Amino acid sequence: MSGVVVIGAGIVGAGIARDLTLRGIPVTLLEREAPASGASGRCHGLLHSGARYAVTDPAAAAECARENLALKAIAPGYIEDTGGLFVAVSEGEAAYGDKLLDACKKASIPMEELSAAESPNRKAVRCMRTNDAAIDPFLLTIANLYDARINGAIVHTRTGVRSIVEGGVLLDDGRTLKADIVINAAGHACGAINKDMRLSIQPDKGTILVTERRLCDVVLNRMRPPSDGDIIVPGHTTSLIGTTSSRSTSTIPARDEYRALLREAKAMLPDNEEIRIIRAFSGVRPLLGNALDGSIEGRALSRDHHIDENNGIVTVAGGKLTTYRLIAETAANKVMRLLGERGECRTKTPLPNILRDEPDGSLLCNCERAAGRIIAMDFLNPEDLWKFNRIGFGACQGMRCAKNVPREREFLEERWKGIKPVLDDIQLKQTYLSWASQMLQRDIS
Ligand SMILES: Cc1cc2nc3c(=O)[nH]c(=O)nc-3n(C[C@H](O)[C@H](O)[C@H](O)COP(=O)(O)OP(=O)(O)OC[C@H]3O[C@@H](n4cnc5c(N)ncnc54)[C@H](O)[C@@H]3O)c2cc1C
Structure with missing residues (x-):
């Protein structure tokens, strides 16, 4: 058996490599740059409760809710269990809170009403609490890779794949590598290496601002449908204000994105006299496009994931950092079926301490x-x-x-x-x- 080649050491590729090696399958993982160089290392690190998507995307919300609990159990060392607040700053937003409560109840997402005075925003009109948390995406990615490695995976960083070919992959340096199955987990770039791919991926740029110190010790969400500048997440000594959504593959933040995000952050935390921004960064979400003409974009696209199989190539698209374990489990189940192998998923066991x-x-x-x-x-x-x-x-x-x-x-x-x-x-x-x-x-x- 040549084994399985996984392309991409983002959180999804790392999670798949861990899952398959724990089931005894030989895996070689190839990453063009360093682990977490793509969207995984350029996100807020918000371990979603699911509430953010409960009204607009109930399927993705329910997955987030289940995986929030699963990751808190297997990766406590990489998570700061801050909890999350939803804050309304206008009567219109407060009214949206009723829909939010209802949708969270249906998706089994914990959400409790607090008094507005308990919000860090003294002008808040309404405030609710859920079980969001902050997770370190860099540590989470390499903890998955490390576990895969000690269970026998071969991991090559600085090794890019030029294209997927019959029976394996062609590397950037011209060598070929054989594989029984190839898993394409190259994030938004997955179409570039597989011209026959049947999934439509819409790259979606998001920009995040980094503050000079922590603004708040809890995750803050604006009480409204997902939109620009409605999340503030504690990240070690800083806070991360995000995010935007635009159809682009650029990872260079723009000044108008900075201005828009800062304006929204000030609306969320008007009592913080000065919010000092020290840097911005951008990442590209590998979103699943659901209109062939591309007429549905950004915020309107689901955060759900999809796994496609075609001629021994398994392609993974969409999803969130929060749901990576579940995505990996689903992809690995598919691979096991294709290989005719047996073996249960074991990724609900704790990740190693790195x-x-x-x-x-x-x-x-x-x-x-x-x-x-x-x-x-x-x-x-x-x-x-x-x-x-x-x-x-x-x-x-x-x-x-x-x-x-x-x-x-x-x-x-x-x-x-x-x-x-x-x-x-x-x-x-x-x-x-x-x-x-x-x-x-x-x-x-
Ligand atoms: C701004 C922003 C904020 C976000 N915030 C959150 C959040 O707070 N919470 C949450 O749950 N989710 C969040 N997300 C979503 C989350 O980051 C992504 O869904 C997730 O990281 C995708 O992981 P991935 O492994 O599929 O892709 P990536 O992390 O992009 O990994 C793909 C990897 O493949 C490698 N690669 C590409 N081409 C090749 C090739 N030819 N050969 C070899 N390697 C290759 C890349 O270098 C990269 O390392 C956010 C996303 C963005 C952009």
């Missing part, structure tokens, strides 16, 4: 006390480790810690793409200071 008790080596940045926090993994390239150790993720955005990243210039250029569109007021001065300090350090050394 965090060190004591960080390895010296402190790499003070903002988040970033250090070598993860255990050694042979598939992680030393040049990619900064992401998983959160270097340059806190308030300094690299001013103090860029020197600890192997390719310092590339790292600073990447950060600049996200800093440039958010330069205003204090952050503009802060950036001048960072630039001046870099220049001075260079002169001194």
Whole structure:
């Protein structure tokens, strides 16, 4: 048996690799860049309760509700169980709350009415509580990969697939690799490597703002149908304000996206005198298109997933970070049937702990006390480790810690793409200071 080749080390590819190896199937996973380089590393890390989709997309909402509980049980070390609030800032939004309560009840999503005074927004008209949480998508992805690896998977990063060919895959470097089954989990790029794909994928750009400090210790949702700028999620020492939705494959945030998101965040938290944004970033959702002419876009598209099989190629599209385990289970069930193999899904068992008790080596940045926090993994390239150790993720955005990243210039250029569109007021001065300090350090050394 040649085994199964999985393309893409986003959360879905990593989850499938874990699922199949736990069932005893030989897996080789190929990732063109580093794990979590696509949408998985560019999302808010909101572990949805399902409430956000309860009114508009009940099937996706019910899946989120079940997987929220499953992930809290198997990955507690990568989750901050903050809880979530839905806040109405107008009478119209408060009226939407009735629909929300009703839909949550039908989908078995916990939702309880609080007094508006319990909201962090003193002007709130209505407030309800649900069981959202914050999850670290980088750790979640590599914990899945690590478990797959210790159970026998072969994981190659920096190894791209040019196309899926008969009996296997053709790699970017011209080599071919045989496979009984190929799983295409390349996110929004899955169509580029499989010209015969029958699914229609609509790439959907979303932008997120990073704040200089935490605005709130709970996930905040606006009490209205899903729309731009209606979520604020705690992310380590920062908060993440998101998101937007537009048909694009660009990962460069735009200034008008920054302005729109900041306006909405201020409406959600008017008591925070100054919300200081230190960076923006964008990701591309691999949404499932459901109109051949592409007439349905962005927010109107379901967040549900779909798995297609055609001639030994299994393609996975749609879904959420929150539902990755379920998507992986469904894809792996299909593969088992195609291979004629037996074996139950075992991914409801806890993920391994990949965090060190004591960080390895010296402190790499003070903002988040970033250090070598993860255990050694042979598939992680030393040049990619900064992401998983959160270097340059806190308030300094690299001013103090860029020197600890192997390719310092590339790292600073990447950060600049996200800093440039958010330069205003204090952050503009802060950036001048960072630039001046870099220049001075260079002169001194
Ligand atoms: C802005 C934004 C906010 C979001 N917020 C949330 C949230 O808060 N909660 C939530 O549950 N979901 C959220 N999502 C959705 C979630 O991030 C995605 O559904 C999920 O990460 C998709 O994972 P994936 O593995 O399918 O795709 P990706 O993470 O995109 O992974 C695909 C991988 O394939 C690799 N690849 C591509 N082409 C090739 C090739 N030819 N060869 C080898 N490798 C290749 C890529 O490098 C990438 O690593 C958000 C998405 C966005 C964009």
